[in-house]
Amino acid sequence: MPKTGSLDPDSTLAGQISIVSGLPRGGKLPTLEQVRGPGAPRRFPLAIAETVVGRGQQANVTIDSALLSRRHVVFRRSGPELSLADLDSQNGVFVNGVKAHSAVLHEGDTIQLGDVVFVLHEAAE
Amino acid sequence: MSEPSFVRFWGTRGSIPTPGHKTRRYGGNTSCVEIRHGDFELVCDGGTGLRELGLDLVQRGRPRVSAHLFFSHMHWDHIQGFPFFVPAYAKDSEIVVYDVEAGRPRVEELLHGQMRSEYFPVNFGDLGAEIRARTFEQNVVELGGVTVRSFEQAHPGKSFAYAFECGEKKIVYATDSELDLLLTNQDEAGEDPAALRRLPAALVAFVEGADLLIADGQYTDAEYPHKIGWGHARANTVADLAHQAGVKQCAVFHHDPLHSDDAVEQKIRAACDRLDARGSRTLLFGAREGLELKL
Numbered sequence: 534m535p536k537t538g539s540l541d542p543d544s545t546l547a548g549q550i551s552i553v554s555g556l557p558r559g560g561k562l563p564t565l566e567q568v569r570g571p572g573a574p575r576r577f578p579l580a581i582a583e584t585v586v587g588r589g590q591q592a593n594v595t596i597d598s599a600l601l602s603r604r605h606v607v608f609r610r611s612g613p614e615l616s617l618a619d620l621d622s623q624n625g626v627f628v629n630g631v632k633a634h635s636a637v638l639h640e641g642d643t644i645q646l647g648d649v650v651f652v653l654h655e656a657a658e
Numbered sequence: 659m660s661e662p663s664f665v666r667f668w669g670t671r672g673s674i675p676t677p678g679h680k681t682r683r684y685g686g687n688t689s690c691v692e693i694r695h696g697d698f699e700l701v702c703d704g705g706t707g708l709r710e711l712g713l714d715l716v717q718r719g720r721p722r723v724s725a726h727l728f729f730s731h732m733h734w735d736h737i738q739g740f741p742f743f744v745p746a747y748a749k750d751s752e753i754v755v756y757d758v759e760a761g762r763p764r765v766e767e768l769l770h771g772q773m774r775s776e777y778f779p780v781n782f783g784d785l786g787a788e789i790r791a792r793t794f795e796q797n798v799v800e801l802g803g804v805t806v807r808s809f810e811q812a813h814p815g816k817s818f819a820y821a822f823e824c825g826e827k828k829i830v831y832a833t834d835s836e837l838d839l840l841l842t843n844q845d846e847a848g849e850d851p852a853a854l855r856r857l858p859a860a861l862v863a864f865v866e867g868a869d870l871l872i873a874d875g876q877y878t879d880a881e882y883p884h885k886i887g888w889g890h891a892r893a894n895t896v897a898d899l900a901h902q903a904g905v906k907q908c909a910v911f912h913h914d915p916l917h918s919d920d921a922v923e924q925k926i927r928a929a930c931d932r933l934d935a936r937g938s939r940t941l942l943f944g945a946r947e948g949l950e951l952k953l
């Protein structure tokens with residue numbers, strides 16, 4: 534029997550509910566689904582705190598498109614919040630068709646960088 | 659090319675905060691928009707979004723916050739964040755609040771009033787920041803690099819729009835304005851909902867050529883007949899104003915507290931369709947918490 538007020542690892546829901554802050558339930562990661570542009574269709578899970586997308590090798594996600602800057606945009610995870618920031622890219626970042634310098638993101642948002650289009654999934658497989 | 663301006667939405671909801679899962683996308687905080695231009699920190703309204711702006715300013719590590727606060731008017735949803743604006747408690751901060759109308763400094767007095775001990779535990783007088791009141795002169799105030807103009811709007815108790823000229827950019831903040839009471843072609847617009855809703859020339863001139871217009875478009879066309887006189891506009895009428903004034907981008911603002919994210923999206927889609935049908939070059943979108951534009 535567990536002591537009052539403590540968690541019993543055998544009877545709690547470990548593995549079904551994540552209590553680590555910043556990790557969505559069930560360990561599903563927010564994911565960028567690339568629906569257009571070179572390499573599409575494919576998915577990029579946002580597994581780390583900051584994911585840089587660009588054309589260059591210094592980016593965490595490299596996409597071979599001449600319309601992308603070397604380091605084009607960064608996706609950040611902070612607790613449950615997902616956001617992006619334009620890294621002074623040449624062609625800009627469009628969130629749902631609006632040119633954004635930065636934005637807090639939500640399920641289903643479309644993000645366009647040059648000829649590359651992503652759809653954001655807050656917690657995909 | 660002149661220095662860029664940054665505009666960030668900290669609160670886009672009208673009337674009352676609406677936290678919860680139905681409003682996550684557009685946000686539940688009430689009116690607050692930040693404009694940064696060079697060293698200028700310009701703040702439009704102090705709704706609950708102002709609390710988060712204050713926390714962010716501290717986090718940005720700005721040693722000393724110097725902010726200019728412009729209030730459209732003093733209804734609750736535009737001032738409620740002020741007592742929670744952390745920089746107001748910091749001894750080395752400087753906050754300037756603006757009155758459009760000459761006479762006693764009414765804005766400061768009303769901010770004072772909402773912090774009376776019956777309402778709030780901390781007194782206005784105990785705020786550490788230096789808080790100064792400044793008045794527009796003939797609807798203009800020059801900040802040395804930024805010019806701000808005011809324009810009186812149709813709202814119970816009246817409200818003001820502000821046009822910020824930051825270098826070559828023009829940003830207009832125009833919330834809590836019942837545009838639909840001002841139409842110069844009421845009859846035609848009443849008979850044909852698709853007809854362009856014409857607004858007074860002085861208002862169109864005030865907004866003319868804005869790089870960004872942030873405007874109250876709380877209601878759909880279907881809702882408005884039940885809300886006449888409440889002080890807010892139809893989103894479709896905002897679209898028509900933006901089109902008439904040759905606005906580049908228009909952010910529909912002050913979303914109805916009854917509207918879920920899906921409802922806001924439908925309202926915005928209808929306004930975009932209206933602009934498309936006119937072949938308009940104005941880009942319209944729903945103002946959304948956490949979105950920052952670079953102009």
Ligand SMILES: [Zn+2]
Binds near residue numbers: 689
């Ligand atoms: Zn309001």
Ligand SMILES: [Zn+2]
Binds near residue numbers: 813889
């Ligand atoms: Zn009001």
